[in-house]
Structures are given as C-alpha cells and as structure tokens.
Amino acid sequence: MTARAKTKAKKKPTSLMKIRHRIQGLAVLGTFLIGLRHVMPGEASTGGSFDAFCPFGGIETLLPYLFRGETLKTTNLLNFAILIGVLGVSLLTGRSFCGWLCPLGGLQDRLARLAQRLTGDKRHIRGKKSPARFPMRLPKRVDQWARTIKYLLLGIIVWVSVTAVYPPLHFLCPVRAVFSFQMTGLLWSVLITFIVTSMLVERFWCKYLCPLGAALAIFNKIAPIRLRLNEHTCVDCGRCDTECPMDIEDAHANSRDLECIQCLECLETCALKDTITLEVY
Numbered sequence: 365m366t367a368r369a370k371t372k373a374k375k376k377p378t379s380l381m382k383i384r385h386r387i388q389g390l391a392v393l394g395t396f397l398i399g400l401r402h403v404m405p406g407e408a409s410t411g412g413s414f415d416a417f418c419p420f421g422g423i424e425t426l427l428p429y430l431f432r433g434e435t436l437k438t439t440n441l442l443n444f445a446i447l448i449g450v451l452g453v454s455l456l457t458g459r460s461f462c463g464w465l466c467p468l469g470g471l472q473d474r475l476a477r478l479a480q481r482l483t484g485d486k487r488h489i490r491g492k493k494s495p496a497r498f499p500m501r502l503p504k505r506v507d508q509w510a511r512t513i514k515y516l517l518l519g520i521i522v523w524v525s526v527t528a529v530y531p532p533l534h535f536l537c538p539v540r541a542v543f544s545f546q547m548t549g550l551l552w553s554v555l556i557t558f559i560v561t562s563m564l565v566e567r568f569w570c571k572y573l574c575p576l577g578a579a580l581a582i583f584n585k586i587a588p589i590r591l592r593l594n595e596h597t598c599v600d601c602g603r604c605d606t607e608c609p610m611d612i613e614d615a616h617a618n619s620r621d622l623e624c625i626q627c628l629e630c631l632e633t634c635a636l637k638d639t640i641t642l643e644v645y
C-alpha cells in the first residue's frame with residue numbers, strides 16, 4: 365500500500381460480511397427445512413412440491429402458463445409469487461439475490477473457503493492473494509467463453525419449456541440435488557459435480573451455468589442502488605479485484621457488470637475511506 369493509502373486508511377469494517385454470511389446461512393437453513401418438510405411423513409409433506417419454492421420455476425413455467433393456461437408439473441402459482449419477490453429485489457439492487465440470498469451461492473462461498481483451507485491457506489486475509497492452490501481461476505479466454513453458457517442455457521430452457529411437461533431443469537437441478545432429499549442417480553451426479561467444481565473454481569455454477577443468474581444479470585444495468593467508485597481517492601491497488609468472488613476485472617469500477625453479484629466484498633476490502641460507497645442514483 366502506498367503512503368497515501370496508509371494515511372487515509374479507514375477503520376476496517378467487520379460487520380457487513382458477517383451479516384451477509386449470516387443471511388446466506390439462514391437461506392441455506394430455510395431451504396434445508398423446506399426440503400426436509402417434503403420428505404416428512406404424514407401431513408407435513410403435503411402443500412406443494414419442493415420445486416414450487418424456486419424462483420426459477422416461475423421462469424420455467426411462465427410460457428406454458430401464458431400459452432396453455434396451466435403450470436408445468438411440480439410448479440404452481442407460488443413460483444410466480446417468489447419470482448416476483450426476487451425480481452423486486454433485483455429491480456432495486458441488481459443481482460444482490462445472488463450475493464446475499466441464494467442458498468446455492470452461500471454454499472459455493474463456503475466450499476471455496478473449505479478448498480482454500482484444505483490446499484494450503486489456513487487463514488483468509490482480506491485483500492491478499494491466497495497461496496492456496498484452490499479455488500483457482502480458469503484461463504481468461506476459457507473463462508470469458510464459458511460465462512456465455514448460462515445465457516445459452518437460459519434461452520434453451522425457456523424455449524423447451526413451451527412444450528415441456530416437467531420444468532426443463534427439474535431432473536438436473538443442483539438445488540434439488542443439495543436440498544430435496546429425493547435423490548436419483550442423476551441428482552447424485554449433479555451433487556458431486558456441484559461440490560467438486562465449487563471447490564475447484566469459486567462460484568463455478570454462478571459464473572458459467574446458472575440460468576437464474578443469467579436472467580437476473582440485466583438488473584445490474586438498471587438498479588438504482590449500486591456501488592460507486594471515487595476515482596480521485598482510488599489508488600488502483602487491486603485489493604478489491606483479489607477479493608471479488610466473480611473475478612470481475614477492475615471490480616472496483618464495474619458494479620454495473622452483468623457478472624457482479626452485489627456481494628459488497630470490494631466495498632468491504634477497500635482500505636481507503638469513502639472510495640467505494642453504496643449509493644442511490
């Protein structure tokens with residue numbers, strides 16, 4: 365850090381990421397309980413399928429509902445209600461659902477930390493490049509190309525949904541693989557793939573495969589609440605780039621990037637007072 369940076373260093377906040385991790389923990393616990401509820405004996409297991417609580421189910425079943433007047437099997441109107449809630453949050457704050465509320469996102473963050481600990485870095489020092497072998501970054505060209513897969517998947521899923529009976533992602537959904545307790549051979553494969561890839565590459569599913577993340581990405585361009593960089597005080601030290609879980613280049617200047625999950629790790633890690641701020645504009 366330069367002398368200028370040191371003199372202006374702010375008192376390091378610690379609470380913001382704790383709050384985020386706790387909210388993520390609650391989302392994981394809540395989804396776990398929803399999954400458990402559906403395999404409990406007796407009346408506890410009635411009242412809609414596990415899929416009915418998924419916001420992406422609302423996207424999968426939207427066209428069939430509009431064209432045929434009926435929702436796909438395992439989805440119902442609750443999917444629309446949850447999707448509208450997620451879209452409302454996204455309209456105000458961009459892809460913050462991914463950074464704060466998605467149980468799969470929270471699990472990926474924890475698996476990445478676990479991989480870091482297992483492969484050589486016992487402590488996580490904010491803003492410092494970890495010497496751990498994993499999670500790693502894919503080569504830039506591969507990474508850039510692979511990030512388009514999720515948009516392609518979103519388009520295919522919406523297209524296929526028009527004539528589908530079940531939601532197109534139903535048999536391969538990682539949320540079902542992790543939380544539903546109704547495992548098939550395919551879901552076991554998805555679960556193992558999810559765990560391994562999340563430990564190899566941070567937020568692998570979010571970066572490359574998740575169609576819900578792809579659908580929410582556009583809200584980063586229009587949401588009024590977002591991060592702002594003060595270019596006069598930023599010393600381009602790169603700490604925020606190191607910390608960004610989505611590996612966004614120049615993370616401090618790119619909060620409108622489609623890939624940003626509004627996790628606020630860059631704000632948290634910047635040591636300079638009022639250099640990255642959360643604003644409405």
Ligand code: SF4
Nearest residue numbers: 462466469570574577
């Ligand atoms: S991209 Fe998908 S898996 Fe990742 S946090 Fe967002 S909704 Fe969840």
Ligand code: SF4
Nearest residue numbers: 598601602604616634
């Ligand atoms: S915004 Fe990022 S690059 Fe700029 S001073 Fe803060 S941590 Fe360093």
Ligand code: SF4
Nearest residue numbers: 608624625627628630
């Ligand atoms: S740019 Fe900042 S808020 Fe966006 S994903 Fe990276 S660290 Fe999180």
